[in-house]
Amino acid sequence: MPADLSVTFTGLRFENPFMLASAPPTESESNILRAFDAGWGGVVTKTIGLHPVMNVKGPKTKFNRLDVDSPRISMQKRAAGKSVLHSSWNWELISDKPLDWWVPRLGRIKQAHPGKMLIASIMAGSGSDKEYKNWQSLAKACQDEKVDGLELNFSCPHMDRDDMGSNVGRNRQLCREVTQVVKEVSRVPVWVKLTPSTTQITVEAYGAFEGKADAVTSTNTFPSLPPIDPETLEFEMNVDGKVSYGGLGGPAILPLSLAKMAQLTQEFPDKAFSGVGGIAEFSHALMYMLLGCGTVQVCTAAMLDSAVGPNVVKQLIQGMGEFIEKNAHRGWKRLEDFRGLRRNAIVPHSQIKRPDGSEYHGGHEYEGYAGDAPANSAS
Numbered sequence: 001m002p003a004d005l006s007v008t009f010t011g012l013r014f015e016n017p018f019m020l021a022s023a024p025p026t027e028s029e030s031n032i033l034r035a036f037d038a039g040w041g042g043v044v045t046k047t048i049g050l051h052p053v054m055n056v057k058g059p060k061t062k063f064n065r066l067d068v069d070s071p072r073i074s075m076q077k078r079a080a081g082k083s084v085l086h087s088s089w090n091w092e093l094i095s096d097k098p099l100d101w102w103v104p105r106l107g108r109i110k111q112a113h114p115g116k117m118l119i120a121s122i123m124a125g126s127g128s129d130k131e132y133k134n135w136q137s138l139a140k141a142c143q144d145e146k147v148d149g150l151e152l153n154f155s156c157p158h159m160d161r162d163d164m165g166s167n168v169g170r171n172r173q174l175c176r177e178v179t180q181v182v183k184e185v186s187r188v189p190v191w192v193k194l195t196p197s198t199t200q201i202t203v204e205a206y207g208a209f210e211g212k213a214d215a216v217t218s219t220n221t222f223p224s225l226p227p228i229d230p231e232t233l234e235f236e237m238n239v240d241g242k243v244s245y246g247g248l249g250g251p252a253i254l255p256l257s258l259a260k261m262a263q264l265t266q267e268f269p270d271k272a273f274s275g276v277g278g279i280a281e282f283s284h285a286l287m288y289m290l291l292g293c294g295t296v297q298v299c300t301a302a303m304l305d306s307a308v309g310p311n312v313v314k315q316l317i318q319g320m321g322e323f324i325e326k327n328a329h330r331g332w333k334r335l336e337d338f339r340g341l342r343r344n345a346i347v348p349h350s351q352i353k354r355p356d357g358s359e360y361h362g363g364h365e366y367e368g369y370a371g372d373a374p375a376n377s378a379s
Contacts, residue, residue: 003324004334005317007041009294010189010214010272012148014117016041017335018285018316021276021297022121022151022193024061025308027095029105033112035302038310039317042117044217044297047094047153048102048142049123050134051164057239060092061303063250064227074227075236087253088300089226089237091246093158094123099141106145119191123153125163126174132181139182139190149188152178152213154204155195155220157247166220169195172207179211191274193217201260202267215272217297218264219257221247250300254278258287262346265292269343280312282319292340 005016019042020026020035027046035043062075065083073086095102102120110118120142125131139150154169161167168174175192182190192208194201196219205216223245226237235243257277265273275288280301288296298316302309324332332338350360 003321005041005320005324007294007335009274010149010191012117012189014041014295015115016317016320017289017295018042018313019044019117019119019274019295019297020302020308021299022047022153023299023303024090024092025299025302027097029109031308032109032118034310035308035313036109036113036116038308039313040116040309042119042148042295044119044121044151045095045102045106046097047121047123047156048097048099048138049094050099050138051124052098053093053096055093055096056091059237061088061090062226062237063088063300063304064252074229076229085251085300085304087248087250088221088303089224089246089248090221091158091237091244094153094156099138103141103145106142106147110146110148117148119149119151120147121151121153121193123156123165125161126168126178127163131163132178135178135182136185139185143186143188147188149191149214150182150186151191151193151217152182153193154178154208155193157195157197157221157223157245166195166197169193169204170198172203175204175207176211179208179213183212189214191215191217193220195220196256196260196277197223200263202263205264205268209268209271215274215294216264216268217274217276219253219260219277221249222253222256224248249277251278251280254284254287258291261288261291261293262343265340265343266346269340282316282323285316285320286323289335289339290342292343294335294339 007014007017018040020040022044026032026043032043064073064075064086066073066086067083122138124134156165159165179192190213192213194204208216226235229236261275273293274295274297275293276297279285279296279298285296301312305312
C-alpha cells in the first residue's frame with residue numbers, strides 16, 4: 001500500500017502536508033485552482049486587507065543568482081548553466097484586490113475543491129477598536145465563504161504603518177491583542193505568521209499563544225536590499241533610482257528560517273507550527289518536520305515552476321512517500337512518527353563536547369585573550 005501522507009493539523013485534515021505560502025502564486029482564483037489541481041494539500045491566499053494598497057511601478061519580484069565560477073550575486077540574467085539560484089527578492093505588498101473581490105472567489109474555490117485546505121491570510125492595523133473591528137470583519141467575511149482557516153499576517157516587511165505587518169510581529173502585546181480579537185469571532189483555526197525580523201521570535205510567539213492562536217507560521221522573508229551594479233552604481237531593482245527594503249526568500253534563507261523554527265519548537269514543544277523558508281524539495285521540507293512542524297509552505301520554488309509549482313509538489317509528494325517506505329522498518333507510517341525527531345539535538349554551546357574533556361568557560365571565568373587561561377583550557 002502507498003504511504004499515508006495525510007496529516008491532521010490544528011484539527012484540519014490535509015491530504016498531504018505541503019502548502020503554497022501566501023505570496024504571488026496565490027494571488028488569484030485561477031492560480032489557486034491550478035495549485036489544487038497540481039496536488040498541493042493546502043493553499044494560503046495572498047493577504048487580504050481592508051486598506052487599499054498600490055504596488056510599486058515595474059517588477060515586484062526578481063531572483064538573485066550566483067555565478068557558478070565566481071562569488072558574484074546578481075539579478076542580471078546569464079547564459080544557461082552559468083548561474084544557480086541564490087534567493088528571491090520582492091517588495092510586493094499585500095493583495096491589491098479588495099475584500100469584495102475575494103469573497104465570491106473564496107466560495108467558488110471551496111466548492112471546486114471541498115477536500116483541499118484553503119487558508120485565508122488577512123491583515124489590518126492594530127492598537128485601536130476600529131482596526132480590531134477590521135480584523136474581525138475580514139475574519140467573518142472569509143469564514144462565511146467556508147475557508148478552512150485563517151492566517152494572520154504579522155510579518156509583511158513592506159508596510160510603512162507602525163501598527164501593521166511586521167511592526168505587529170515585533171510586539172508581544174499587539175500579537176496577543178490582535179490574535180485575541182480574531183479568536184473572539186473565529187469558527188475556524190487561527191494561525192499567526194511571524195516576522196523573522198525580531199531579536200527573539202519566541203517572545204512574539206508567546207503573545208500569539210496568549211491570544212489563543214492555534215498555530216504559528218515561521219518565517220516570512222528577511223529584510224534586505226537588492227545588489228548594486230558595480231558598473232552603473234545603481235541598485236539592480238529600483239524605481240527612478242530609488243529602492244526600499246524588500247524581503248529575501250528562497251534557498252539563501254533556509255538555514256536562517258530553520259534556526260527561527262528550532263527556537264519556536266523547542267520553546268513550545270506541544271504547539272503547532274507550519275514551516276516556511278527556502279523549501280524546494282523534500283529534503284528541505286523534512287528538515288522542518290524533524291524540528292517539529294506539522295505542515296510546510298513553499299513560495300520561491302513554486303514561482304519558478306509554472307507559478308504554482310506543479311513539479312515541485314509532485315517531487316515533494318514522491319519524496320515523502322519514498323522516505324516513509326524507506327523507513328518502514330522503524331515502524332514509521334506517517335509524518336507524526338518522525339515529527340520533531342531532531343528538535344532536542346539542538347543544545348546550548350556549553351553542552352557540545354570538547355576534544356580533550358576541557359571545561360567550557362565561554363568567557364565567564366577569565367576575560368577573553370587578555371588574561372591567563374586555566375591550565376586545562378583549550379587554546
